[in-house]
Amino acid sequence: MSARQFSLSSRVSPRLADLGLLGPAIAVILVFMVAPMAIMFVYSFLQAAPYGGVEWVFTTEAYSSILFERDFLDNSLTFTPDYLIVLARSVFQAGIATVLCLVISVPTAYYIATRPERQKNIWLVLITIPYWVNLLIRTIALLFVLRGDGPINAVLMNLGIVSEPLPLSYNGFAVCLGLIYSFLPFMVLPLYSAFERFDFRLLEAAYDLYASRRIAFFRIVLPVMRPGLIAGSLLVFIPSIGSYLAPDILGGGKTLMIGNLIGTQFQSARNWPFGAALSMILLTLTLLVLLWLARRAGHQKSDCR
Amino acid sequence: MSNTSSSTMRTVTATSRIGDIRAFAGFGSASVGCLIFLYAPIVFLAAYSFNDGRSVSRWSGFSLRWYATVFGNENIQTAALNSVIIAVIAATVATLLALGAATATVNRRATGGEAAYVVLTFPLMVPEIVTAVASLVFFVAIGISLGFVTILMAHIVFCIPFAYLPIKARLEGLDPSLPAAAADLYASPAQAFTRITLPLLVPGLLSGWLLAFIISLDDFIITALVAGPGATTLPLHIYGMLRLGMTPEVNAISTLMLGASTVLVLVSALIGRVGHKH
Numbered sequence: 001m002s003a004r005q006f007s008l009s010s011r012v013s014p015r016l017a018d019l020g021l022l023g024p025a026i027a028v029i030l031v032f033m034v035a036p037m038a039i040m041f042v043y044s045f046l047q048a049a050p051y052g053g054v055e056w057v058f059t060t061e062a063y064s065s066i067l068f069e070r071d072f073l074d075n076s077l078t079f080t081p082d083y084l085i086v087l088a089r090s091v092f093q094a095g096i097a098t099v100l101c102l103v104i105s106v107p108t109a110y111y112i113a114t115r116p117e118r119q120k121n122i123w124l125v126l127i128t129i130p131y132w133v134n135l136l137i138r139t140i141a142l143l144f145v146l147r148g149d150g151p152i153n154a155v156l157m158n159l160g161i162v163s164e165p166l167p168l169s170y171n172g173f174a175v176c177l178g179l180i181y182s183f184l185p186f187m188v189l190p191l192y193s194a195f196e197r198f199d200f201r202l203l204e205a206a207y208d209l210y211a212s213r214r215i216a217f218f219r220i221v222l223p224v225m226r227p228g229l230i231a232g233s234l235l236v237f238i239p240s241i242g243s244y245l246a247p248d249i250l251g252g253g254k255t256l257m258i259g260n261l262i263g264t265q266f267q268s269a270r271n272w273p274f275g276a277a278l279s280m281i282l283l284t285l286t287l288l289v290l291l292w293l294a295r296r297a298g299h300q301k302s303d304c305r
Numbered sequence: 306m307s308n309t310s311s312s313t314m315r316t317v318t319a320t321s322r323i324g325d326i327r328a329f330a331g332f333g334s335a336s337v338g339c340l341i342f343l344y345a346p347i348v349f350l351a352a353y354s355f356n357d358g359r360s361v362s363r364w365s366g367f368s369l370r371w372y373a374t375v376f377g378n379e380n381i382q383t384a385a386l387n388s389v390i391i392a393v394i395a396a397t398v399a400t401l402l403a404l405g406a407a408t409a410t411v412n413r414r415a416t417g418g419e420a421a422y423v424v425l426t427f428p429l430m431v432p433e434i435v436t437a438v439a440s441l442v443f444f445v446a447i448g449i450s451l452g453f454v455t456i457l458m459a460h461i462v463f464c465i466p467f468a469y470l471p472i473k474a475r476l477e478g479l480d481p482s483l484p485a486a487a488a489d490l491y492a493s494p495a496q497a498f499t500r501i502t503l504p505l506l507v508p509g510l511l512s513g514w515l516l517a518f519i520i521s522l523d524d525f526i527i528t529a530l531v532a533g534p535g536a537t538t539l540p541l542h543i544y545g546m547l548r549l550g551m552t553p554e555v556n557a558i559s560t561l562m563l564g565a566s567t568v569l570v571l572v573s574a575l576i577g578r579v580g581h582k583h
Contacts (some may be wrong), residue, residue: 022409026404026424032462033428033436036443040343040435043442055443062582104342107335114327123336130343132570137538137559141346144353144551149362151349184343203326217329228353242432244526249547259434259526266530268439279435286432297395 038208038282044276062277083261087281090258093247094215094240095174097179101187101236102229109191109228110221113198124192131185138248142181146174146250170252178246179236180290186235192229195221238286258282347563354556371557381558384542388522391457391538396517399464400472403513404506406465407473408498426470429461436463437530444531451533459531460524464517471516474504475509508576515573519566 024238046054061293067084068077112123130138145151146169153165168174199219206216222229244259251257256280265275326483354372366418374379406425410418428436440459449455479502487497525540526549539562548556 003346018409018516021405022421023404023405023471026421028402028462028466029424029427032440032443032458033431034424036439037431037435039446040439040440060544061471073321104335106341107329108339110329111332111336123569126340127343128574129567129570131345132519133347133566134523134540134559134562136523136543137350137562140543140547140551140555140559142558144350145346147362147551154362181342181346182340205324213329222455230459238430238432244434259432262414262434262529265525266441272442275438279438282432283530286430 016113033246040276040279044271044280046273047089048271048273049268052266052272054272059273062271062273065274066277083278086256086261087258088253089172091285093176093257096238097183098233098239100176100180101184102233103118104184105187105191105232106222106229108188109195110226112188112192113195113286127185127188131189131222133184134247136245138181139178139245142174142178143169143250145189146177169250170255171227172251173256174250175247175255175257178250179240179243182243183236183239186239187232188232190235191225192227194225194231198224230296234290234293237289241286242282254275277290323534349557351560351563354553354560355557358555359553371553372561373395375557375561378554380537381539384537384539387453387537388539392455392518392521394457395460395464395521396468396514397462399468399517400510400514402461403468403472403483404510405466407469407476408502411473411476426466429466433526437527440527441530451531452536455531455533456528458528458537460521463524463527464521467520468513468517470508471513472506475506479505500567515569515576519569520563522562534579541552 041155043054045058045060047057047061049055064077066087067079067085069080070077087092098104105199108127112120112127115123116169147153148165148167148169150168152168153162156162156166202220202224203216206220241257242256242259244263247257247260257281262275262278265271269275347534352362355367355369356364357368357370372477403425406421410421410425431439436459440455442460443453444455477526480520484494484497484501487492487501492500523540524538525544528538529541529544532538543555543558543562546552546558
């Protein structure tokens, strides 16, 4: 079969035509996306200028200041866990959010897949709509219901369950809930599409062989969902770990995540190399997770053969 | 025939022991809970935009006054207009770039297609905040002053993969014998493309464009960093309003954006359905 099915012109060589078609998009991404990353990499090894920007002096100060604080007077380095805590909190919050999304999404995706065709489509549209709604607005909406004088607390207090408003907002709990709320559709949809063509006769066979529901679920349903599980976890974990809006709007002072720390370095704190170094760490972390999952998915494929 | 009957028999034996074999206890209520979780906050936010009182906690009767305030606010008008102009231009440019790229990558699936795919979807893999600060640093380094133009450029870049993926999927689903048949009937490759391939691609182009448009309208953090002091978009303006606390105006303008997004999804779902029929 010929590889060239959709061509524009016979007069120019196919290779040249492809280059002309592909070139602009690739060039735009290389110039405006890849080059900026390279600049960031260089900046992370430079010295901070006092009012933002950099001075062209090579130093690893930006990286070492993640772990150590330089004393103003005697220039000695002392270990400081502050930034490590922010980093650990980001991984932890994103991890919890991913696991909880999974717990909510697996039954939901399964349930949708077992609906009749018509209902299935309605469910899918309903799950998709929030994904299209502006993230800032969804985060504001969540803050609106979680506030001290918001509807949840109002109901709880009217029913006399609590006498004081519960501290639902401006803490780690709210941030985690915000991450789940932001990225839940990213988990449901891949799980559903992995499970969509499931052959229910496999379940029948399992029950015929005296499998309990538990065993049928863990040994038949979950393995079939696995590709969606991997894709969904990726789609939730990666935006969660670098999330800016959820910790910014729903969190308080002690719930800073790495995304906010990076943002601050380029806004009020004006320490570009430090921000660049943090960005490089976040980028590396993200790409490592991607690579690891891609390799796992690859292994899975070869196992099947 | 015998296959069906034996499968029915098996169903009978299985169901006699276990009930409906497809059902797991609690899965239905978990799904309903999932929907409630997704919708309750936005429904509450929208409901309180019609509240007459200044307070966002106490209901004091139906009113459209906050919508009047929002529509009368010139800053909001400017921000909204900026958002729409940026989204239209960014989505259109990104769709054109993506159309070219998709046509080329589908052609050369064998050679270099993988590398091109990685580059084209690269913006999806980088955390948004990193893209945001890197774009800021880049624009400052090459000396473009921050404002409308830098927002637009940044938006075009992150819209490309969103436009590219639906177009590529549609192109891969097309029957390759159609342009070949056109060529047999003496159509030039350009004619075959514009008369056969392009019309068949329309659903992919539309959904790619819509996706890019919404992603552009949606963006906050990248825009916030490359906007500079002068330019603003609707999300930036809403974020600024939020700094003064939760007000009924925030509810009203959020509800308007909710409505706009919902209409766009339904339109795109409709396009998808039309696309499937062909």
